[in-house]
Amino acid sequence: MNGDIGFGAQSRAVYAENPFRSRGRLFPESESPTRTPFQRDRDRIIHSSAFRRLKHKTQVFVYHEGDHFRTRLTHTIEVSQIARSLARALRLDEDLAECLALSHDLGHTPFGHEGEDVMHECMAPFDGFDHNAQSLRVVTNLEQRYADFDGLNLAWETLEGLVKHNGPLLDQNGKPVGKFKDTVLPFAIRDYAEKQDLLLDTWPGGEAQAAAIADDIAYDAHDLDDGLRAGLFAIEDMRDVPFLANILIEVDVKYPGLEESRRIHEIVRRSITRMVEDVIREAIRNLSELDPQNAQDIRMAGKCLVGFSPDMTKAEREVKDFLFARVYRHEDVLAVRKLVARIVRDLFGKFHSDPGLMPEPWNLGMSDLSDAEIARRICDYIAGMTDRYAIEEHRRLFDDTPDLG
Template sequence: MSETAPYASKPEQSLGRLFGTGPSPTRSEFQRDRDRIIHSTAFRRLQHKTQVFLQHGGHFRNRLTHTLEVSQMARSIARALMLNEDLAEAVALSHDLGHTPFGHAGERALHLAMARYGGFDHNMQAIRVVTLLENRYAEHDGLNLTWETLEGILKHNGPMIDADGRPFGSYAREGLPSGIHDIQAVADLRLASFASLEAQAAAIADDVAYNAHDIDDALRAGLLALTDLLDVPMAGPIVREVRQLYPDVAPKRQAHEVQRRMITRSIEDVIRTTSANIAEAGVTSVEAVRNAGRTLVSFSPEMAQAEQGLKRFLLERVYRHETVMRPVRQSEAVVGDLFERYMTSRDLPGRWGDSARAAADDAALARVVADFIAGMTDPYALDEYERLFDARPEFR
């Protein structure tokens, strides 16, 4: 790997793993994390979990293809900033491991069902997956990832508490997720500090990927036409440019030209802005990054404003479109019904049924049920629904 900047994470300086492993002659510690994630069962399940569009097939993104796109973008950003590409990739590859079936609809339904038992948070669930629920290794549960990768998964969106220990950011309203203080790691995950630049790169790559591929999928689904984007922040100027350059090519090719330009300009903006932020903050180590007091990997103010405008447009015209919302409502009902049935019958298959029957109280049972449902693929959730209710929803 090429030389990295002083503020990049260094695998040879990693705080290590909960369970010791011998050194590898061919891979760094962060490369080993990446490989463990790719070979995990939870990672393979992403290919059958919804991103936005619940109809499988039709070349719409799923959680796996989204994750791979985020990973590629995170590596590109990390390379340009002379960060550790392998750590950025590991965080990107694992950032959605805790997502439920049926996209954010499933997450909302499971969070509502778990309200009495501490709620459900997909970042915290990803941590549960990589520290507890993956059970392939002979000597331990989980994937036994390095402290730096665990930190990146948990805090890639920023600190979880402020300096006084109060829930911070998105956690200020509902409090910290259940189990946050029970995470098994080799050292304290320092909830009040910022994560590494590599983790921040993975987080912003997630935004870039969402913006570009949700437009692409919406165009493919017929929910949008390129002309609908002409006055939309961020996308509009690019659409006009592409239509001027390629007036006679097929709309599908024009759409691809719009998407690739959106990705390129977003990433180039992040690289320019982040380089300036790093210079302004004067950080010279990864520890200084954690104590910088703000996120350093960011869009410029102009791009951030345009990106928020684009997100508002997508929320109104795509995410709330009846074609999307109809199966969303069905999928929320599936998750809610499964949860209630498992809670009353403890009728979970295999080892999950054993864990459910051994649960000491309703709270412990609810967490077993939530772990089981969160790990389902979309097709498996529908199979279970059919097994328990003798009916199978058809998402149309």
């Protein structure tokens, strides 16, 4: 492609990632005549096997509990919509923000966070498990579709934003920070860092920051929606949270006597709108103060620029605390979480004692692998399962598969 002609180039700010100046791919490829590198990445992600499997992976409720509850796929689409809206308002590259939103959950295990917690427990002797690192492993290794390389061979900016969307992973001295400060970086990140430098000691670009905060906004909104529709709490319970109480008052004043399903939707949509508009205002203020002249200035700012204001940070924390108490720790949810934890734990234990029980190609070449490599392969296999497939595998190997219905 020549210059910045077309593809909405005129709408990008100087601090946005420029697809025409991408740092490239690990395996060089000729450019597409019809798509920017980030548009091409988006298409590769959407057509991946891991993306399709998100349809049958859990958010909070197991896959068969109801057609209207969110799955990883519907959550991902909602995050993508919010990320694009933020990117458009801030004149960032919308396609890159969308890429990062679409790929951020590719490494999640079946059965939501309970599956991840159990996988981390099982993998504790082998560097543990982290779904974000697993997402990187999926797009750089486990997707095996192309003749010339393993993975999707995504652009540097996509990989960097995917692995660092919550902030730097290393300090300036190369020591892990954040949730890894008392341990080591996950295997998948260390392994890929030997092949390509993703600047793990800096913040990611604005597009990755937009995708990360979009994830928080979508999570809060859809868990309120699903929790209400599942009967885990009542609309009136939200009056205990000032942010939600104000929205509830606004809806009831404007629409007295509104039927409950519409009332729920009006509350949820206003929650999203207020959070999105807060992020846009705060990001514009931060960007105006910094006056970045390129994407690297955002990386080197030393802090997140695209996020909530202090007031909204407090309000969002209160929403999360409410959801933790009323949804994630609800006795019905906890009962199911206990059952699905057993499924994941049983599968890992069975395969670790006899790796040959995994189907081809997962069970091939085991004699040439170390115990850690075998464990990692088992982890890759289980993490890629849908909820439904994990249950089917458990039924194949055990006589007492839990009934999740």
